[in-house]
Amino acid sequence: MSNVVQIQNVDRLFGKRAVLKNISMNIQEGEIFGILGPSGSGKTTLIKLIAGIDRSSKGEVLVYNNEMPNFTVLPSIGYMGQSDALYSDLTGADNLSFFGALYNLKGKELKSRIQEVAQIVGLEDSLNKQVNQYSGGMKKRLSLAISILHKPTLLILDEPTVGIDPVLRKQIWNQFFEMKKQGTTIIITTHIMEEAEKCERIGLIREGELIALDTTENLISQSKTGKIEDLYFNTEVSS
């Protein structure tokens, strides 16, 4: 399997404060990769570097062997940030068709894709409602729908299932597994352990440092209690 994302010795400084310190990791094609860490540990900064909307202070971030940001790579990336990033005075359908147009989707193709993704996130009946009438969970689902609209091969999601009820969360995860089967690489940040356990490999971040990187089973077996979070308290863990 080839590497979709290659991160080498990356530092990210905001002023003098280092948010990421010497991070190196590779993410392979078709895997579901979890970035686990407490709030403020640098998860979001890391995936912003991968998505190309931030630049590292040192080191390099390659996606499909191109340094990010890159116009040949951007169309194959789907990104969902932590906040919903929606135009709340427009309808759900308007939001979808706007972002679809930015990916050069149009006409019938765009319409059918909108229906497809709306069905995946369970919003097919609310597409013509204005987004400011949506509940928090609905906004999150619409945001997710936008990120998969153009069939990206690399999907980057920042805390994707926060505020989504368990039934729908399961449904969305099934969709992730389905997309993985079709070869999509998925990167997910989370601070919830059970969510992380659904990923195949996990990178643990604490205060900007990668403290562990392994398959989920290995990480679980390394911890004494069978819970990954114990690894945060175990200073002997090496990455």
Added chain:
Amino acid sequence: MRVFAISKRIIKQFLKDRRSLAMIFVAPIVLLFLFSYILKQDDTKPTLALVDAPPAFEQIVKDYAKVKNVNPSDIEDKLKKTDLDGAVLFKSGEIVVQFEGTDKARTTAVMDAIQSAVKENTPSNLKIVMDPIYGSKNMESFDSIGPIFIGFFSFLFVFILSGISFVRERLTTTLERLLVTPVKRWEIVVGYILGFGFFALIQSIIITVFSISVLDMYNVGSAWEVCVVNILLSLTALTLGMLLSAYANNEFQVVQFIPVIAVPQILFSGIFSTAFLPNWFKFIGGILPLTYGAEALRGIMIKGQSLSDVIYQLLILLGFSIVFISLNIVALKKQRSI
């Protein structure tokens, strides 16, 4: 095309926002209407009281002022209450004019009326004929500074709206989401310009038609040329608003730019004469877009010039816009480096 997707989205959003629609279309009309009324009052006749006036003078002064019969002992009191604008007391060898003195408009009106009457009362052989090169001698003050207000309102509201909506794009992180798509930075800026330009265009037409047809503002140029100047002026407002929003952290900070950026422009735009001010002062006026917009509008409306006569001003306005657009495209690099 991505540019049109962005402008279409802006138009759609804006049409749903009734308050902003009212601000850009109705507010300038209401303000122009109010200004025209305040400024037209200069031409009404002052109310005067006469004491011991010769009948001949009384006859003549009635052409220039309303004469009220007042008991001489009440005059001071009535002047204070502004029931009277002035009083003319004929004494041996002199004419004393009393007035309240704090309101310059009243004072001037009183003086003008009395001077005209005195001139007519004691005719000299020399007749003074007023012969202005531009405008007409009956021009009201609203007519001469009206074009500046047209320009200022075209500028102000577009400036506020474009600044706020662009800062909002950053705050709601939709800008971030835009930038993970393959959209180019220039496509975002041009999309914004087309979207808001659409409304700026309608606003310019409304303001022009309202000022000329409804308020009957003095205009010897052609209306469509007035409109063209307005649109160019709105374009600078639009691009400047967007640019400054990059330096604002929230909507409130955009509004804070109004006293700093928008208001000084009106000081230098020719409402107050800057003819006798030092050069450094004129230099400041020279770097403000409204100065050129107002010059062009006055040229067309009062002097009856055509677009080719004010081409210098128009090119400078266009130059401002091009500079602001380029800076905008560069400023977006802060969010995504390509």
